[in-house]
Amino acid sequence: MFIPCDRGGGSAAPDFKGFTLLMPAVSVGNVGQLAIDLVISTLNMTKVGYFYTDCLVPMVGNNPYATAEENSTELSINAEVYSLPSKKLVVLQIRSPFIKNKYRPFCETLLSWVKSSNCARLILLSSSHAYQRDDEQLLGTPLRYLLTPDLEITVGGRMQELNWKEMEKVAAYPGISDTDKVLHIPGGGITKLLFTESCSKGIQMAVLLKFCSEGDNIPDAFVLVNYLNEWLQLIKSDVSTVGSEWKIPSSWRLLFGNGLPPALF
Amino acid sequence: MATFFGEVVVAPSRAGLDEEEEAREETPEDREIRREIEKKREIDVLWTWKSGGCGEELLVCSRFIVAIGRNAAAFLSSFILDSVCWEVVGVVKLWNEWCRTSSTTNVLPTDSFCLFYRLIADPTVLLCQCSCYVAEDQQFQWLEKVFGSMQKKGLQVTILSTCPVADYKTQESTLTLASPFLKALKTKEFQDQVCCPLLEQPNIVRDLPAA
Numbered sequence: 001m002f003i004p005c006d007r008g009g010g011s012a013a014p015d016f017k018g019f020t021l022l023m024p025a026v027s028v029g030n031v032g033q034l035a036i037d038l039v040i041s042t043l044n045m046t047k048v049g050y051f052y053t054d055c056l057v058p059m060v061g062n063n064p065y066a067t068a069e070e071n072s073t074e075l076s077i078n079a080e081v082y083s084l085p086s087k088k089l090v091v092l093q094i095r096s097p098f099i100k101n102k103y104r105p106f107c108e109t110l111l112s113w114v115k116s117s118n119c120a121r122l123i124l125l126s127s128s129h130a131y132q133r134d135d136e137q138l139l140g141t142p143l144r145y146l147l148t149p150d151l152e153i154t155v156g157g158r159m160q161e162l163n164w165k166e167m168e169k170v171a172a173y174p175g176i177s178d179t180d181k182v183l184h185i186p187g188g189g190i191t192k193l194l195f196t197e198s199c200s201k202g203i204q205m206a207v208l209l210k211f212c213s214e215g216d217n218i219p220d221a222f223v224l225v226n227y228l229n230e231w232l233q234l235i236k237s238d239v240s241t242v243g244s245e246w247k248i249p250s251s252w253r254l255l256f257g258n259g260l261p262p263a264l265f
Numbered sequence: 266m267a268t269f270f271g272e273v274v275v276a277p278s279r280a281g282l283d284e285e286e287e288a289r290e291e292t293p294e295d296r297e298i299r300r301e302i303e304k305k306r307e308i309d310v311l312w313t314w315k316s317g318g319c320g321e322e323l324l325v326c327s328r329f330i331v332a333i334g335r336n337a338a339a340f341l342s343s344f345i346l347d348s349v350c351w352e353v354v355g356v357v358k359l360w361n362e363w364c365r366t367s368s369t370t371n372v373l374p375t376d377s378f379c380l381f382y383r384l385i386a387d388p389t390v391l392l393c394q395c396s397c398y399v400a401e402d403q404q405f406q407w408l409e410k411v412f413g414s415m416q417k418k419g420l421q422v423t424i425l426s427t428c429p430v431a432d433y434k435t436q437e438s439t440l441t442l443a444s445p446f447l448k449a450l451k452t453k454e455f456q457d458q459v460c461c462p463l464l465e466q467p468n469i470v471r472d473l474p475a476a
Contacts, residue, residue: 261441
């Protein structure tokens with residue numbers, strides 16, 4: 001599944017032992033993917049390989065993080081891996097939707113790669129439909145987290161310190177009391193599947209998600225990436241500055257269409 | 266989501282289809298149905314040069330030109346292909362909701378087809394005309410089956426396809442853009458001169474040409 005980039009010199013596959021793997025779920029508003037774009041762009045991460053998979057719709061374009069003429073012509077495809085060894089961080093970016101019936105095969109292959117590459121933990125950035133919140137969820141923070149039992153042991157305490165809110169379980173049959181409570185993440189794409197599979201496979205995995213709706217999801221991406229930063233401290237977060245230190249990639253241009261024809265006015 | 270008129274509609278998510286169905290466990294009946302559909306959607310690549318049709322021999326190919334979509338296929342028909350210099354060496358048989366191709370190599374321009382031609386003067390030059398739509402779940406299969414039959418050393422692949430001008434993202438309006446126009450994407454291994462500007466961010470290519 002993972003194909004390392006040929007960086008010349010016949011170098012072996014990169015070593016991710018002990019690294020944190022950060023990846024998005026293709027979910028409502030594409031918030032996870034936008035947040036990952038901010039991480040890769042700001043930290044100027046190096047591409048180290050890609051996933052050769054039949055689970056995602058194919059796409060290709062030129063380098064979405066281009067900053068100048070010189071670096072704008074490297075091809076970029078639907079599932080690529082970037083790394084920053086100084087922070088022991090490896091990031092997978094997914095750029096297209098899943099093909100029908102391919103959620104499960106992708107999750108299985110991904111988790112077996114996580115195990116074989118000895119990543120210490122997996123963090124998934126995701127989102128869920130804001131309109132499906134219940135009365136309590138409508139108040140307070142729209143951010144939630146989830147931890148697999150294996151990761152709860154090591155970072156559960158940190159979540160308490162940060163005063164984060166765990167994703168609530170909902171009744172399996174709404175309206176009927178005394179039913180089992182289940183995890184329900186509408187609009188979350190592979191989030192729930194990946195989380196439940198990680199729990200059963202003993203993988204240290206966390207989900208960070210935001211309730212949102214479709215629209216201009218750039219602010220949602222900033223909120224989510226700042227949430228992540230509270231924990232991982234990827235960049236220095238200066239409380240006094242109103243603006244963010246995250247760098248918007250050049251590929252975010254024209255998200256809402258082209259310029260208007262002058263003849264319209 | 267509530268609209269201005271007070272009706273509640275389900276807004277489609279850019280993230281794709283609802284995942285609840287995916288997360289559900291499959292019953293044996295579901296599995297059987299899914300397998301049957303997968304079998305129906307399997308694509309067959311039939312090469313006429315393979316003796317007995319099932320040899321493991323690979324086609325030695327130095328240049329492979331693939332025209333995807335009706336416009337690109339028509340371009341090849343009008344300017345490149347003829348029955349004197351080119352011979353048919355393969356055909357793809359597939360079915361999906363949009364089209365069906367057959368294993369016949371005698372096609373009309375209005376048919377949906379996917380044919381492979383070889384230059385008689387230089388049999389390592391291969392050409393593919395794919396005017397049929399290859400669905401998302403078939404694209405990977407097409408790729409593996411077609412390229413799996415080739416010896417890929419020193420292979421140069423050129424993909425020709427078209428996109429609507431309205432899909433092109435640019436600062437100005439596409440109304441004032443001089444169309445049609447050419448744009449290219451190339452791998453870093455491609456060293457030759459490209460005949461047109463490269464595709465600027467944030468434009469992308471998807472489906473079979475991307476695959």
